[in-house]
Amino acid sequence: MNNIILAGTALLILLSALLAENIISRxxxxxxxxxxxxxxxxxxxxxxxxxxxxxxxxxxxxxxxxxxxxxxxxxxxxxxxxxxxxxxxxxxxxxxxxxxxxxxxxxxxxxxxxxxxxxxxxxxxxxxxxxxxxxxxxxxxxxxxxxxxxxxxxxxxxxxxxxxxxxxxxxxxxxxxxxxxxxxxxxxxxxxxxxxxxxxxxxxxxxxxxxxxxxxxxxxxxxxxxxxxxxxxxxEVLPDVGTFRYLKLGGKMGNAILANAFAANDLHSTSLLLEKVMRDFPEKEIIGFFNSRDDRPDRAAIFETMIRSFDRTIVKGPLPRRILNSKNVEKLDDPSQLDSLLDGSELVFGFGNIRGLVNWLNGLEEI
Incomplete structure (x- = not known):
């Protein structure tokens, strides 16, 4: 009986809260x-x-x-x-x-x-x-x-x-x-x-x-x-933050460029964008920057081949240990500190996922 009373009371509280929310929203x-x-x-x-x-x-x-x-x-x-x-x-x-x-x-x-x-x-x-x-x-x-x-x-x-x-x-x-x-x-x-x-x-x-x-x-x-x-x-409207663009990394990074491919999500689309970057900047050293989702570290396995394909890949977020221990992988917690890992002449190819990078990307100037 007590359980029934408690359940009824909880339901009444929930319905009251929903009614109050509806009135306030109106x-x-x-x-x-x-x-x-x-x-x-x-x-x-x-x-x-x-x-x-x-x-x-x-x-x-x-x-x-x-x-x-x-x-x-x-x-x-x-x-x-x-x-x-x-x-x-x-x-x-x-x-x-x-x-x-x-x-x-x-x-x-x-x-x-x-x-x-x-x-x-x-x-x-x-x-x-x-x-x-x-x-x-x-x-x-x-x-x-x-x-x-x-x-x-x-x-x-x-x-x-x-x-x-x-x-x-x-x-x-x-x-x-x-x-x-x-x-x-x-x-x-x-x-x-x-x-x-x-x-x-x-x-x-x-x-x-x-x-x-x-x-x-x-x-x-x-x-x-x-x-x-x-x-x-x-x-004056800004493009979608996920739109593929070339951005100036600025600051101490001199002429370093970021290719914003973070929103591509799947390996095929990302590979096509990487090919475009290589055609557009054949003279640039390309460094990978992989952003791994905190709630989906398993998705890194989809991009494992690409992560290993760069001479250097900078990684933000969790990774399976087998990838993290690769010789070409470097960890970075804060993208605003990217300059500490660059000499200023590179092109950074950003891929994987855009989550958690919006504010940082919004602060970069488009080329």
């Missing part, structure tokens, strides 16, 4: 002038960054959240800050975004929809109650949870659309569009198609996909933003 949402949720199969993170830039340039104090290469907060100042997770991705992060927007005194929020399963898509839509829900595209992905066709994918993604608001769709098939249209009609939400245009592709710090650019222009119009300011703000 109040936080009500404080925000604009909330935009970006959904779709591809291009979500880039679209979040572009919409963030458009709002920021129009004088809004806006918080962004992406979950692409690495989960990131985009601060009201436009900086990228890694989100430290203590477990797998969870829909509760949408509540966290509302909480952080209040703490950071924001009046706008742009977040990537991180949900996959239908019930989580619906939950994300209800939590955020977004003024605009973007569906960038409906290419089949996560087939077991969502479906194997664009039409099935569109049906699931449409669950995230807030009633009585607006939805912008990008590249979708006629069948997928019809699914989204029927959902919007049922919940009395305005549906807009973003026409693709390359009109504004010059002057950016990276080359955005014209589809994502068109979606952002349409979102700016719906939000009543100044078009010219929005475009200028988009041009």
């Amino acid at each position: 109040k936080r949402r009500a404080r925000l002038k604009f909330v935009v949720q970006v959904n779709g199969t591809r291009g979500k993170s880039e679209t979040v960054r572009l919409i963030h830039g458009a709002l920021k340039a129009n004088g809004f104090r806006v918080l962004g959240k992406t979950t692409g290469t690495v989960p990131l907060w985009i601060t009201p100042e436009g900086k990228h800050v890694e989100i430290i997770r203590h477990g797998p991705a969870n829909i509760q992060e949408q509540f966290l975004a509302l909480r952080k927007s209040r703490r950071d005194k924001c009046d706008a929020l742009v977040v990537e929809c991180m949900a996959i399963k239908p019930e989580m898509q619906l939950a994300s839509g209800r939590i955020l109650d977004a003024d605009i829900t973007v569906i960038t595209n409906t290419f089949p992905d996560h087939i077991e949870e969502i479906g194997s066709t664009e039409e099935e994918t569109a049906s699931v993604l449409s669950l995230s659309i807030a009633p009585g608001k607006a939805c912008i769709v990008g590249s979708v098939s006629p069948e997928a569009y019809e699914k989204v249209r029927k959902t919007c009609e049922k919940i009395e939400t305005k549906l807009i198609v973003a026409a693709t245009s390359t009109e504004y592709l010059s002057g950016f710090k990276f080359i955005p996909h014209d589809e994502n650019l068109s979606i952002t222009i349409k979102a700016a119009e719906l939000l009543g933003l100044d078009r010219s300011l929005a475009i200028e703000g988009m041009k």
Whole structure:
């Protein structure tokens, strides 16, 4: 009997906590002038960054959240800050975004929809109650949870659309569009198609996909933003921290260069990037810099051949002992101390994983 009472009390406490969180989150949402949720199969993170830039340039104090290469907060100042997770991705992060927007005194929020399963898509839509829900595209992905066709994918993604608001769709098939249209009609939400245009592709710090650019222009119009300011703000947006780029290591390292291939993740893609680096800098000595995930040291085995292929490989994070004891491997705990291991003329090829390196990479200048 005591166990039943205790279980009932625990359940009551849990339900009360959830109810309180829901009430508080609604109040936080009500404080925000604009909330935009970006959904779709591809291009979500880039679209979040572009919409963030458009709002920021129009004088809004806006918080962004992406979950692409690495989960990131985009601060009201436009900086990228890694989100430290203590477990797998969870829909509760949408509540966290509302909480952080209040703490950071924001009046706008742009977040990537991180949900996959239908019930989580619906939950994300209800939590955020977004003024605009973007569906960038409906290419089949996560087939077991969502479906194997664009039409099935569109049906699931449409669950995230807030009633009585607006939805912008990008590249979708006629069948997928019809699914989204029927959902919007049922919940009395305005549906807009973003026409693709390359009109504004010059002057950016990276080359955005014209589809994502068109979606952002349409979102700016719906939000009543100044078009010219929005475009200028988009041009100031930083590329994804995981984008392959050559970066200046700077400081005491003279002409040392970092090839940022940390986000490639798989051996095949990483090998192709290494071949590109060797073609681009045939005269440079290439040193490997392998970043091993603290929670997945076993993944180092995938890159073992590549780790051993360099004359020197600098390693951050845990490694199996057989690799760590290799003659060419050197340990490094803090990437900012890389200069102590270089003479300033090398090219450092960074690979493995990007986790834990975001702040360091953001401080490096692109070549």
